[in-house]
Amino acid sequence: MTSHRGRFTNRFSPSPGGVVGVDTASSAERAEELRNALVDTIIVDHTAKGLKMPAVVERAMRKVPREVFTPGVPLEKAYANTAVITSRRGEETTGSVSAPYLIAEMLGQAVDALGGLEGRDVLEIGSGGYNASLLRELVGSAGSVTTVDIDPEVTDRTASCLKRAGYNDVTIVCADAEHPVEPGRHYDLIIVTAAAWDIPAVWREQLTPDGVLVVPLRTFGMTRSWALQRSGNRLASHSHRQCGFVSMQGDGAHRMRYVDIAPGVHLRLDEGRHMAPEALGGMAADLLTQPREQAWAGVSLPPRTVLSDLDLWLAARLAAEAGEFVVLTAQAAAVESGIVAPSWRFGAPAILDGGAFSYRSALRWTGRLFDLGAIAHGPRAAAAAGQMVEHMRAWLEADGPSPILNVLPARTPEGDLPGGTVLDKPHSRMVLNFPTVTSR
């Protein structure tokens, strides 16, 4: 538990019009203009991803003044479609006002899974005030919002920003959300805004019987925001989105390891490893110096193919093979100089054994459509790259299935698990599967 635990409800009178934090009428107008332009951009971005922003989320985003929650930041930056960093510990970012498009996607996941948020009781894990204000708009006067943060500086800042923005009925708690936040209370929605690696039982237990947990969760070193609906002691996914978040701190913290394998090239090691990080890094560094083999799947990607789903498919399949599943990351300079050519430099699925280091490589434009590929280095490179593209073809042949995640308590017997790839964590057994059209 954290040593500092406190709770207070923000009981302040709303300012006239509910919006403060802008010095003059003209900056208020400018803020509104920027806010509307940002929401327009997010809607276009949603459409490009095949998503639809619920009208209630759009209304809330057009109303809440984000600049109030980013004090000291120029208006243009407050309304950029990116996170605004608010705290760092050494090299690590520990707090931010989350990126608006991501907040919109996660609120959309919650609205869709629950069929609306009006009148709902919500717990937000990870405070700042901006998301809590949007939630306040979404639940209306019949609902409630509690926000919890482990960092007292964050809860203090959240309280003063909410006051300035005129949201006077958000309960703010300073505690480690790994433990019950308001003992005895249940929420229709728990929305987590820091990246989790496991799901403690108390998150499920604090939900109403069919409540929803929206959580950025790492599986195989890759983070997705999952909307998980409770059914008894199980959580089953309703939707997921690709995302990135600052890591969970406190008793539920789980450190991801990075090892350097060449200048600006790293392996992210998160789970299911058999070898020590240093040994893995040494092996990959050695293999990377050997000539590369490129294999192509020879496919034409249908428009709007969700490649982040392919990455989880590859992770599930590669993790079942001999070898170590890892995630390859690289600095821009390492990609530009051609040391590696990953599909996405912030995380490409990769596998490593004594004979080859292979990873999903950048797409190839065939003149009409994109094709998928794999690169491998080492004595077994040609076979390993070929094997990886076989998995890609299999995914496309199955119609590019989307993963389903089921989360069950840690001690669930094998026979009670649904079919799929099982990831065991201290609090839960997570099962990923990819229903195909015939089995859906």
Ligand SMILES: C[S@@+](CC[C@H](N)C(=O)[O-])C[C@H]1O[C@@H](n2cnc3c(N)ncnc32)[C@H](O)[C@@H]1O
């Ligand atoms: C991305 S920020 C939250 C952004 C915020 N929701 C907003 O409206 O923009 C993540 C926050 O999670 C908090 N956090 C991390 N681990 C936590 C834990 N175990 N319990 C509660 N809060 C935690 C951090 O202190 C940080 O302030």
